[in-house]
Amino acid sequence: xxxxxxxxxxxxxxxxxxxxxxxxxxxxxxxxxxxxxxxxxxxxxxxxxxxxxxxxxxxxxxxxxxxxxxxxxxxxxxxxxxxxxxxxxxxxxxxxxxxxxxxxxxxxxxxxxxxxxxxxxxxxxxxxxxxxxxxxxxxxxxxxxxxxxxxxxxxxxxxxxxxxxxxxxxxxxxxxxxxxxxxxxxxxxxxxxxxxxxxxxxxxxxxxxxxxxxxxxxxxxxxxxxxxxxxxxxxxxxxxxxxxxxxxxxxxxxxxxxxxxxxxxxxxxxxxxx
Amino acid sequence: xxxxxxxxxxxxxxxxxxxxxxxxxxxxxxxxxxxxxxxxxxxxxxxxxxxxxxxxxxxxxxxxxxxxxxxxxxxxxxxxxxxxxxxxxxxxxxxxxxxxxxxxxxxxxxxxxxxxxxxxxxxxxxxxxxxxxxxxxxxxxxxxxxxxxxxxxxxxxxxxxxxxxxxxxxxxxxxxxxxxxxxxxxxxxxxxxxxxxxxxxxxxxxxxxxxxxxxxxxxxxxxxxxxxxxxxxxxxxxxxxxxxxxxxxxxxxxxxxxxxxxxxxxxxxxxxxxxxxxxxxxxxx
Ligand SMILES: Nc1ncnc2c1ncn2[C@@H]1O[C@H](COP(=O)(O)OP(=O)(O)OP(=O)(O)O)[C@@H](O)[C@H]1O
Ligand SMILES: [Mg+2]
Numbered sequence: 001x002x003x004x005x006x007x008x009x010x011x012x013x014x015x016x017x018x019x020x021x022x023x024x025x026x027x028x029x030x031x032x033x034x035x036x037x038x039x040x041x042x043x044x045x046x047x048x049x050x051x052x053x054x055x056x057x058x059x060x061x062x063x064x065x066x067x068x069x070x071x072x073x074x075x076x077x078x079x080x081x082x083x084x085x086x087x088x089x090x091x092x093x094x095x096x097x098x099x100x101x102x103x104x105x106x107x108x109x110x111x112x113x114x115x116x117x118x119x120x121x122x123x124x125x126x127x128x129x130x131x132x133x134x135x136x137x138x139x140x141x142x143x144x145x146x147x148x149x150x151x152x153x154x155x156x157x158x159x160x161x162x163x164x165x166x167x168x169x170x171x172x173x174x175x176x177x178x179x180x181x182x183x184x185x186x187x188x189x190x191x192x193x194x195x196x197x198x199x200x201x202x203x204x205x206x207x208x209x210x211x212x213x214x215x216x217x218x219x220x221x222x223x224x225x226x227x228x229x230x231x232x233x234x235x236x237x238x239x240x241x242x243x244x245x246x247x248x249x250x251x252x253x254x255x256x257x258x259x260x261x262x263x264x265x266x267x268x269x270x271x272x273x274x
Numbered sequence: 275x276x277x278x279x280x281x282x283x284x285x286x287x288x289x290x291x292x293x294x295x296x297x298x299x300x301x302x303x304x305x306x307x308x309x310x311x312x313x314x315x316x317x318x319x320x321x322x323x324x325x326x327x328x329x330x331x332x333x334x335x336x337x338x339x340x341x342x343x344x345x346x347x348x349x350x351x352x353x354x355x356x357x358x359x360x361x362x363x364x365x366x367x368x369x370x371x372x373x374x375x376x377x378x379x380x381x382x383x384x385x386x387x388x389x390x391x392x393x394x395x396x397x398x399x400x401x402x403x404x405x406x407x408x409x410x411x412x413x414x415x416x417x418x419x420x421x422x423x424x425x426x427x428x429x430x431x432x433x434x435x436x437x438x439x440x441x442x443x444x445x446x447x448x449x450x451x452x453x454x455x456x457x458x459x460x461x462x463x464x465x466x467x468x469x470x471x472x473x474x475x476x477x478x479x480x481x482x483x484x485x486x487x488x489x490x491x492x493x494x495x496x497x498x499x500x501x502x503x504x505x506x507x508x509x510x511x512x513x514x515x516x517x518x519x520x521x522x523x524x525x526x527x528x529x530x531x532x533x534x535x536x537x538x539x540x541x542x543x544x545x546x547x548x549x550x551x552x553x554x555x556x557x558x559x
Binding site: 009012180181183185202 | 290291325328330353356357360361363366368369370371381382385386416430431434
């Protein structure tokens with residue numbers, strides 16, 4: 001039931017993308033998102049699409065998984081699309097009552113939809129090919145310099161990885177308790193709002209009790225193994241860049257440079273000519 | 275009247291990379307008044323199987339009939355089914371939530387729509403039948419020991435007076451006395467009220483002592499289904515899938531190997547004792 005919900009799920013596969021250092025994927029995703037917001041013109045658009053499709057192909061993750069992420073933001077996309085469509089000033093091409101569509105609006109709407117789609121799919125590639133643990137590891141290492149200004153980077157990323165680790169456990173627990181109460185005749189579906197809220201008590205109380213119990217156990221277990229925060233702590237699997245990571249950096253940089261070049265070309269030649 | 279499973283399959287996380295087929299073509303017929311033991315190694319699908327019996331899990335394919343009616347039919351009253359087929363989960367102590375133990379046991383009967391005083395009566399009866407000390411009835415369930423919580427949780431299902439009672443490893447983690455008390459109580463209910471009991475267990479001794487029929491699960495399929503003597507005759511095959519026969523079965527086989535002509539199908543200590551005495555007395559004479 002509840003377990004079928006997927007949140008930024010990792011898809012295990014043996015691909016070069018999976019093997020990349022998480023820092024490369026984090027930075028690469030960030031740069032890709034930036035490139036989406038600087039691109040202008042159809043050539044750049046095609047380049048962004050080709051780049052994304054190539055990465056997906058290499059990652060061996062089925063395309064249907066990428067699209068799953070899109071479902072969650074369909075509403076947001078529709079709203080952004082409509083806003084752009086109706087509220088952009090410019091040359092009018094269609095009008096009815098108070099609604100008017102301009103040429104610029106239509107262009108903007110289409111552009112925005114593609115940007116959002118690429119953005120979501122691009123980040124899905126990262127979350128689908130990187131385990132949450134790798135991701136926090138990468139984040140911790142990338143943000144390490146912030147320690148200098150007294151931001152507890154290690155502690156924050158430890159909290160993050162624990163939280164991420166516990167999401168599936170708590171979902172499973174919710175599922176179990178829900179079933180146990182349903183076996184005792186609980187009814188979570190029918191009735192008015194007050195009745196439904198009341199029906200949640202037999203679910204929420206055991207859930208909180210078990211969450212606290214787990215937190216307690218975990219704290220105890222960490223202390224028993226002498227955990228004392230980030231200072232002087234070494235890693236079992238420290239992150240080291242390999243040859244493929246440098247290659248990936250080069251490819252992403254080339255892509256970004258190409259996008260910037262395309263923008264400059266577009267701005268200087270195509271736009272003035274138009 | 276019975277429960278019938280017809281080619282039941284169940285797949286966890288179907289359509290994802292983590293697909294696991296937990297049940298494969300299960301065909302079973304469970305008659306009224308049976309006392310059944312379900313055994314199988316860890317992960318063989320026991321818990322998955324029993325959750326199908328009261329409709330908590332919906333088979334990926336296949337049909338389940340309760341008293342002749344298809345429970346997957348549109349408009350079938352699942353809540354009524356769940357109050358007839360009681361299910362005590364593995365580690366049921368995590369489901370307690372009320373402020374007092376007594377109220378928690380009342381939760382099931384109240385959900386069945388019984389008036390408060392009748393639900394209370396049921397709760398008293400259920401708590402007494404699992405041997406729960408009366409002076410603790412109005413304490414918080416969260417202050418109890420693990421074993422005491424277990425009894426409260428079992429009472430919570432017993433209070434609903436189900437026709438079929440399913441228990442998933444009810445005695446895991448209990449001391450020998452507590453284990454015997456609970457199992458004896460189940461046996462008594464089976465005898466007196468004639469309810470059907472399905473007991474999932476890892477203890478071959480318990481199963482051999484109490485049940486009349488054993489279902490052996492192996493990797494999602496039914497491997498053996500029969501009376502204990504027959505099933506434990508395959509003790510070598512059972513060992514191959516990570517199970518075992520009761521200790522006395524091994525004893526009897528060893529006795530026979532050293533030349534003492536005992537019959538090897540004893541599954542409980544009492545039977546073994548009687549059989550050994552019979553052979554010994556035969557020799558003395
Ligand atoms: N919620 C779930 N999601 C995905 N897979 C599951 C889930 N629950 C069980 N499984 C898988 O289904 C199979 C059968 O599990 P099940 O819990 O029925 O085993 P079991 O016989 O009850 O084991 P145990 O003796 O340890 O209780 C196992 O391979 C398990 O990994
Ligand atoms: Mg189980």
